[in-house]
Amino acid sequence: MFSNFYSNSFNQLSKGYAKVLFIVGLLLIGFGTLVWILKEVLAVIAAVIFIVVGCICCFNAIRIFISTVKANKKDNNGRSNVKIRI
DSSP states (O other), X not given: OOOXXXXXXXXXXHHHHHHHHHHHHHHHHHHHHHHHHTHHHHHHHHHHHHHHHHHHHHHHHHHHHHHHHHXXXXXXXSOTTXXXXX
């Protein structure tokens, strides 16, 4: 027989980890079942998400490009009250 080889805190930590792992496993099984049943619906949702995120990325890239072009057109890029002495 084993006699208190592990401490009580280690035992509680192991039980907590086992509970979390079991819940995650059940969630993954449920999500996998939903994907199997609703293939077409989830594919459309994923496609919409990818298209929206792609549009947002393109919009941000264009905005950054325009701001860099505007910054390069200005002759006075620095502050007016800052002088650099060498």
